[in-house]
Amino acid sequence: MxxxxxxxxxxxxxxxxxxxxxxxxxxxxxxxxxxxxxxxxxxxxxxxxxxxxxxxxxxxxxxxxxxxxxxxxxxxxxxxxxxRTPTEATRSESALEAFLLPLLDGPEALAALARMTSAIEAKLKGLEELQATHRREAATGRTHLGHYALNLGIMQTKTALTWAKETAADLEARMPPT
Amino acid sequence: MxxxxxxxxxxxxxxxxxxxxxxxxxxxxxxxxxxxxxxxxxxxxxxxxxxxxxxxxxxxxxxxxxxxxxxxxxxxxxxxxxxRTPTEATRSESALEAFLLPLLDGPEALAALARMTSAIEAKLKGLEELQATHRREAATGRTHLGHYALNLGIMQTKTALTWAKETAADLEARMPPT
DNA sequence: TTGCCCATGTAATACGTTACATGATTTC
DNA sequence: GAAATCATGTAACGTATTACATGGGCAA
Missing domain, CATH: 1.10.10.10 (Winged helix-like DNA-binding domain superfamily/Winged helix DNA-binding domain)
Known part of the structure; x- marks a missing residue:
């Protein structure tokens, strides 16, 4: 549908x-x-x-x-x-990865988080470029379907970045000092 | 997989x-x-x-x-x-709704946003309850897979709420005064 | 004995991805 | 003339949803 x-x-x-x-x-x-x-x-x-x-x-x-x-x-x-009755069901591989993160030990989990962080940053970069294009087109008077979704996407991606940072800090705090 | x-x-x-x-x-x-x-x-x-x-x-x-x-x-x-190489692809009906929002006129879009907001609030409530259960179980010494994912989910849901509020404000600002 | 929860499965249908297949037009 | 891009489609396979189907065990 x-x-x-x-x-x-x-x-x-x-x-x-x-x-x-x-x-x-x-x-x-x-x-x-x-x-x-x-x-x-x-x-x-x-x-x-x-x-x-x-x-x-x-x-x-x-x-x-x-x-x-x-x-x-x-x-x-x-x-x-x-x-339509909005349905808030999400199915996300990255969220699943977050879910299973405690299966890894400290250093491994940190490494996984680092990989996730790069992916999130790449996504953010892509979205911001899209937004720039969007703005150029808006200036020429073209319609802008997708404007609000872009805002949402960028906000969500930044939130994910914050989460990754906080989670890394939490993991480090739990690790025995070297 | x-x-x-x-x-x-x-x-x-x-x-x-x-x-x-x-x-x-x-x-x-x-x-x-x-x-x-x-x-x-x-x-x-x-x-x-x-x-x-x-x-x-x-x-x-x-x-x-x-x-x-x-x-x-x-x-x-x-x-x-x-x-695994993390893939940040998302497929979300609510994001699609956000994408298409400009197809509606001001009042209709506001109504749609209001419906989305209730759904997001319901989700947040569910997640917070889950988190409470989780904490009770953590206190009894049980393992807590999913702790980080819950944090992420709650953060994302709150972000969605912020987005809905900001978008509603934006729509109102664009509407001709009554 | 009736209804609820435990417990397992299959079938039909829909949705999604990757790979296969073909050919026209433009550009270098 | 070769390579890129335009343009359409199908097939095979994998994943997901809904509905159908069955039966055991327990409690009121």
Whole structure:
């Protein structure tokens, strides 16, 4: 369901696009929130045509097909946004790693935390670059779907960094002095 | 893979258990980080027996089977924790909702944010209760896998709350005065 | 004896990833 | 003419959810 909603959201905010375009847009914009490759996107678009949420125009160069959101499609995203009961379930490998951290002894756990920290920093860097791009585009008047999600992502990532620092300090405090 | 690791982690920290026990433990402890029901857990345990990561003892009352982690099983979790390259990919419906928020107009977006806020508050409450239980058990000397993950979860949830507040303020500032 | 919890499993369906497969157009 | 990018799709496999199905043991 979420993939469908994400696609409808992109089509709704940036107008008609091909499966290829949407795949690229996924990578560039929505990727930090939801991931999907072309092998998932093409079949989903086909299903949405059947369900009347998008229409497909005539084939262009290189077999390119352009999809346009329909009234029903628009209604569908709006319904999802306004009527869905939010579910706060998370499934995160890094959180699982945090969960299992006490299985390692002090030095090993610190090493694992160090690796996690680099990954988090890399993510933060990526998000901040995205935000910079975003701001440049906003200045030229383009719409900015995803602005709030970027803020959230950056805040969450910074929180993760704080957690890693605090956890490392805690582990060090528990280790016998050398 | 992660389900397997989670199960091995639980078996490693709290000793032999049945599929039923593990299902319950999932609900109570690891649930905020990873979710799995019995229909996923039973087959996975069977596969792990084949792969030599756990052994199954004789059947007890009501067909109960007790699984014990093997040396290979222990090695497997440790490998995962110490050798895996951490991946920071997230897939979150609430983040998707945040992403698409600009599709709604001011009042609608505020209403959606309000619904999100209640959900986040409910989650925070759940996590804090879990933490209280955790502390009671720690006082009685029991091991505390999941302590760090709980901290992380609580921090992240509070961050989400802050984000929701800030976003609501931003939306209000953009709305034409009544 | 009825209902609840313990205890295990399978089936159908959906969602997601990686790999395979093909061909047109542009750019160097 | 070779390489990169545009453009679409399918297949195989793995993971996750929901529903179906069964039966033992205990307590009211």
């Amino acid at each position: 979420s993939l469908r909603i994400a696609l409808l959201g992109l089509l709704s905010s940036s107008g008609p696009a091909s499966g290829y375009d949407l795949t690229k847009k996924f990578e560039r914009s929505i990727n930090h929130v939801w991931q999907a490759g072309h092998s998932q996107i093409y079949p989903e678009l086909a299903k949405m045509v059947i369900d009347g949420l998008v229409t497909v125009g005539a084939e262009g160069a290189r077999g390119r097909k352009t999809y346009t959101i329909t009234r029903e499609g628009t209604a569908e995203v709006r319904r999802w946004l306004t009527e | 992660s389900l397997r690791i989670a199960l091995l982690g639980l078996l490693s920290s709290s000793g032999p258990a049945s599929g039923y026990d593990l299902t319950k433990k999932f609900e109570r402890s690891i649930n905020h980080v990873w979710q799995a029901g019995h229909s996923q857990i039973y087959p996975e345990l069977a596969k792990m027996v084949i792969d030599g990561l756990v052994t199954v003892g004789a059947e007890g009352a009501r067909g109960r089977k007790t699984y014990t982690i093997t040396r290979e099983g222990t090695a497997e979790v440790r490998r995962w924790l110490t050798e």
